[in-house]
Amino acid sequence: MDLAAQLAQNWSVGVFIVAVLALCTFMVTASALLGGRAWGHNKETPYESGIVPAGSAHQRFSVKFYMVAMLFVIFDVEALYLFGWAISIRETGWTGLIGATIFIFILLAGLIYDSRVGALDWVPKRRVQPDRVHQPAQRDQADN
Amino acid sequence: MNLTLSHLIALLPLLIVCVTVIVVMLGIAWRRHHVVTASLTTIGLNAALVSLLAVLTVTPIRVSPLLLVDNYAVLYMALILIAGLASTTLAHAYLEGFDDQKEEFYMLLGCSVLGGLTMVASDHMLSLFFGLELLSVPLYGMAAYAYRTRLSLESGIKYMVLSAAASAFLLFGMALLYAESGSLAFADLGARLTEGGGHASWLLMGIGMMVIAMAFKLSLVPFHLWTADVYEGAPAPVTAFLATVSKIAVFALLMRLFMSAPVTDIASLHTIVAIIAFLSMMVGNLMALRQDNIKRLMGYSSIGHLGYLLTVVVASDDLALLTTGIYLITYVATTLATFGVIALVSSPWQGSDVASLKFYRGLFWRRPYLAAVMTVMMLSLAGIPMTAGFIGKFYVLATGVEAQLWWLVAGVIIGSALSLYYYLRVMVMLYLHPTEEEQYDASSDWGQRAGGIMVILLALAVLVLGIYPQPMIMLVSSAILG
Numbered sequence: 001m002d003l004a005a006q007l008a009q010n011w012s013v014g015v016f017i018v019a020v021l022a023l024c025t026f027m028v029t030a031s032a033l034l035g036g037r038a039w040g041h042n043k044e045t046p047y048e049s050g051i052v053p054a055g056s057a058h059q060r061f062s063v064k065f066y067m068v069a070m071l072f073v074i075f076d077v078e079a080l081y082l083f084g085w086a087i088s089i090r091e092t093g094w095t096g097l098i099g100a101t102i103f104i105f106i107l108l109a110g111l112i113y114d115s116r117v118g119a120l121d122w123v124p125k126r127r128v129q130p131d132r133v134h135q136p137a138q139r140d141q142a143d144n
Numbered sequence: 145m146n147l148t149l150s151h152l153i154a155l156l157p158l159l160i161v162c163v164t165v166i167v168v169m170l171g172i173a174w175r176r177h178h179v180v181t182a183s184l185t186t187i188g189l190n191a192a193l194v195s196l197l198a199v200l201t202v203t204p205i206r207v208s209p210l211l212l213v214d215n216y217a218v219l220y221m222a223l224i225l226i227a228g229l230a231s232t233t234l235a236h237a238y239l240e241g242f243d244d245q246k247e248e249f250y251m252l253l254g255c256s257v258l259g260g261l262t263m264v265a266s267d268h269m270l271s272l273f274f275g276l277e278l279l280s281v282p283l284y285g286m287a288a289y290a291y292r293t294r295l296s297l298e299s300g301i302k303y304m305v306l307s308a309a310a311s312a313f314l315l316f317g318m319a320l321l322y323a324e325s326g327s328l329a330f331a332d333l334g335a336r337l338t339e340g341g342g343h344a345s346w347l348l349m350g351i352g353m354m355v356i357a358m359a360f361k362l363s364l365v366p367f368h369l370w371t372a373d374v375y376e377g378a379p380a381p382v383t384a385f386l387a388t389v390s391k392i393a394v395f396a397l398l399m400r401l402f403m404s405a406p407v408t409d410i411a412s413l414h415t416i417v418a419i420i421a422f423l424s425m426m427v428g429n430l431m432a433l434r435q436d437n438i439k440r441l442m443g444y445s446s447i448g449h450l451g452y453l454l455t456v457v458v459a460s461d462d463l464a465l466l467t468t469g470i471y472l473i474t475y476v477a478t479t480l481a482t483f484g485v486i487a488l489v490s491s492p493w494q495g496s497d498v499a500s501l502k503f504y505r506g507l508f509w510r511r512p513y514l515a516a517v518m519t520v521m522m523l524s525l526a527g528i529p530m531t532a533g534f535i536g537k538f539y540v541l542a543t544g545v546e547a548q549l550w551w552l553v554a555g556v557i558i559g560s561a562l563s564l565y566y567y568l569r570v571m572v573m574l575y576l577h578p579t580e581e582e583q584y585d586a587s588s589d590w591g592q593r594a595g596g597i598m599v600i601l602l603a604l605a606v607l608v609l610g611i612y613p614q615p616m617i618m619l620v621s622s623a624i625l626g
Contacts, residue, residue: 006345095147109166109173116173 067119078107150202154213156195157221158261164188165254172247182236185250186229189257193225209329212267219469219623220264220396223476227388228257230480230598234381234487237595241492242290249289252282253385260393267404269318269328272397276314276361279393280307283386287378293496299377306370310360317353320346334405348410354401355417361394362450363443365423372431375443380490380497383439384483387446388476395453399468402457418458421552424451425559432566438486439499441566442479445525448559449475452540455556459547467539469620474536474609478524481602485518488595501570506578513596515574517603524606526567527560532609535616 007014046053085092085100092099114120152159168184171177196218204214232253239246259278266272284307288300322328324347325336337347356367363371375383428447435441453471456464489504489511490497508515524533537560544553609616 010345106166109170113169113173 064122071114071119075107075111078103150205151207153198153202154205154207155211156199157192157225158258158265160188160192160195161254161258161261164192165251165258168247168251168254172251176245176247178236178239178246181247181250182232185232185254188254189225189229189232192261193222193229196222196225206267210268210271211262211265213265215623215625216396216400216465217265219620220392220472221261223392223472224257224260224264224389227385227392227476227480228253228260230484230602231381231385231389233594233598234384234484234491237491237593238379238381238487238493241494244290244292249286252286252289256280256282256286256385256389260389263393264396264400266397267330267400269321269330272401273311273314273318275393275397277311279390280311280361283382283390286382286385287374289382290379290493290496295377295496296379297377299374302370302377303374306360310357310367313353313360314357317350317357320350320353324350330401330404337405348413351405351410351413352416355413358394358398359420362391362398362454363447364420364450364454365427365447366420368424368427368447371447372435372440372443375446376437376439376499379493380439380483380487380499383442384480384487387442387479387483391446391450392472392476395450395468395472398457399465402460403465406460414458417454418549418552421451421454421458422555424448424454425552425555426451429559429562429566433562435566436501437499438501438504438570439497441501441570442482445563445566446479448563449525452537452556452559455540455544455549455552458549458552459543461543461547463539463543463546465624466617466621467543469623470539470613470616471536473616473620474524474532474606477602477606477609478521478531478533481517481599481606482521482525484595484599484602485514485521488514488593488599491593491595501573504570504573505576507574509578513600517599518574519571520603520606522567522571524610526564530607530610532606532613534610535613 042048081103082100085096089096164185164187167188168181171181171184199213199218199221200215202213203218204212206212232250235249235253239249256279259275259280259282261275262271263275263279266275284300284304287303288297290296291300318328321333325333327333327336360367374386378386424447428444428449428451432441432444432448435444453468453475456467456471486497486499489507490499504518507518520531524531527533527537537556541553541556544556
């Protein structure tokens, strides 16, 4: 296929890309040129005419929330796979049943592992830990 | 499709590794014990390796539309399992001094090996993607395993972000190919490509995006920027694993894809792959010249080596598959032993790896055997005759000459000449008289450790394969015929 034929086939995609870029450029430049710009002390606050925010936006959440969220998503998605098996349970027969059983037991093994390593404990038992934030070893410093 | 006994036999290595991972996981849940966990992993991987003999009785066999277990797959499965075993051995010595949970490492390693095994047997886009992710995702965790050291964490995050970008390219490429060909199987895709017509430009774009993703995994220029940092930051056994297993799996798959879907017949793609190969040879070797860190040096040298190997893809003739097999075997043996020495010198873990070149100064006067192994490996990487590296490079040159790819042949020769400088520099360092500075050594009983025996065996294998390569050539040629 030569270039002219390819152009004829795909010109609409090219026009679309150019149009998107042109629209974005137009909106930014036109509003910058035509619109006014007000300056003021309160312009810099997050909610200009709203409630004055209190505290910092950089709040620290316990890592436990993320852990629970991740475990939930993992097991939720894995449970979804079982729906695929459930609607074809008659067609897949014994092979499907054995497969699904193995799958569920692997999940169970995962759950046992999670609970044993303490991923499910909201308040982990305090372990005796050495000061494990490693300073660069001496040999690294020697490099500099 | 009915699962018969021969299907199950064909899947045996995958099943064994799967069971190993679960057993290791339950073992950790029951009681943490480093030696037991490492032994379980070793037993599992060895069992999978032995089971390949049983698989050979049923090959070639198609298991579901996704997997094609033939002799080609079995050869690369064996390579992946051996590399996995070597990394386990190195990790055991290395993690002894690690002051955090050591056992999960083996679980991640097992998962990653499983991904590699899936990839080399895959004949379908779905199993390709599945295998690639199963190979890569545990590798993020392994690269960042010593996550309390800045470099290791950095390498893990870097690898994860860039890998995710590459996966996005791969998926989009697959989607375009599916939209055009209506099938995800490699064979149908090949048929659609040779048929041509219609929207060939979309097919080309899809293949191009897949090539980008593969080039990223193989760290080919211009997708190589992560290589040096990840190699440097990841713990040495992980670097050994990353430099071997992930490269074998991706390259074996790339060859299978390109053999069943002859895309390199398309002129533009042919040119692009040739340019990537030439640039990788040049940039990899030139960047390696100025490195003072042996892991970074190996990272850049791996870019160059994969560039040499990419000549094979450009040629895509009868010799190509044979060359791929021989080159990958020699490269894997050499790389494993090199990183083995680095890992042994850095073992047990004490906060970071001993990677700066100056710590290898005078290694010969302290650890003669270790220095001897390193010397053989540097010679093999440089492609000096009497070592396995020479045989690999010879086949690459033969493929290039036969396909009349003069530019790439010139690239291989210039790259080899450049690489001699930095490989010999490392060798010279080993034999210089040690300075008065503080020395870092392998712990003195390294020879008794399994890791020490392993690197010596690998060094012997490299020498034997270099002097008497006939068995290896027979093995590879029988694998690609079946």
